[in-house]
Amino acid sequence: xxxxxxxxxxxxxxxxxxxxxxxxxxxxxxxxxxxxxxxxxxxxxxxxxxxxxxxxxxxxxxxxxxxxxxxxxxxxxxxxxxxxxxxxxxxxxxxxxxxxxxxxxxxxxxxxxxxxxxxxxxxxxxxxxxxxxxxxxxxxxxxxxxxxxxxxxxxxx
Numbered sequence: 001x002x003x004x005x006x007x008x009x010x011x012x013x014x015x016x017x018x019x020x021x022x023x024x025x026x027x028x029x030x031x032x033x034x035x036x037x038x039x040x041x042x043x044x045x046x047x048x049x050x051x052x053x054x055x056x057x058x059x060x061x062x063x064x065x066x067x068x069x070x071x072x073x074x075x076x077x078x079x080x081x082x083x084x085x086x087x088x089x090x091x092x093x094x095x096x097x098x099x100x101x102x103x104x105x106x107x108x109x110x111x112x113x114x115x116x117x118x119x120x121x122x123x124x125x126x127x128x129x130x131x132x133x134x135x136x137x138x139x140x141x142x143x144x145x146x147x148x149x150x151x152x153x154x155x156x157x
Contacts, residue, residue, distance in 0.1 A: 013135075020116055027108040031101060032075060038109075040068050041077065041094065041102040048093035051080075077101055 005011055025035045033041075043049070043057050055065040069092055072078045077098035081091050094102060117125050 009135075016116075020112065023112050023115060024108070027112060031104060031108065033101070034071075037068055037072060038105050040065070040072060041098060042105055044078065044092060044094045045099065045102040048091050051090045051092060054092060072098070 021035055024038070028035060028038055039058055040054065043054060049057070051062060051065050051069065054069070055062045058065065069078055069080060073080060076095055079093050079095055081093070082089070117128075120128065
C-alpha cells in the first residue's frame with residue numbers, strides 16, 4: 001500500500017464503515033436480521049408505505065427493496081398488500097412482531113454508535129457529524145441526495 005493511500009480520508013472512511021457494518025451485522029444477527037434489513041424496518045415503523053416509496057427513502061433500486069421485503073415477510077416481520085385502485089401498488093406494513101423488532105433496533109444502533117464514538121469527546125462527535133455531512137454534500141454533486149432535515153436536527157443537538 002502506498003503512503004498516499006494510507007493517509008487517504010476516503011480509505012479511513014471506508015475502513016470505518018466496514019467495521020461499523022460488521023459490528024452492526026453481529027448485533028443484527030442476534031435479532032435474526034441481516035445488514036440493510038434494519039433500515040427497512042425502521043423506515044416502516046412510523047407508517048406503511050409502498051415498495052416504491054420505501055426504495056426511494058432507502059435510496060436503493062426497487063428490486064433490492066423487493067428482495068429485502070420478501071425476506072422480512074418470510075420472517076413474519078412485514079405484510080404486503082395490494083393497494084387501493086391500482087392493484088400494482090404494493091403497500092408494506094410491519095406486523096406486531098415487526099414493530100417489536102424495529103423498537104429493539106434502537107438499542108442495537110445506540111450500542112454500536114457508542115462503540116464507534118467511544119474515543120471521541122462531545123465536541124469531537126459534533127465536529128465529526130458536521131464534517132461527514134459536508135463530505136456527503138460534496139459527493140451529492142455526483143447525483144446522490146443529502147437530507148437537509150438530518151442536518152437541521154444535528155445542528156440543534
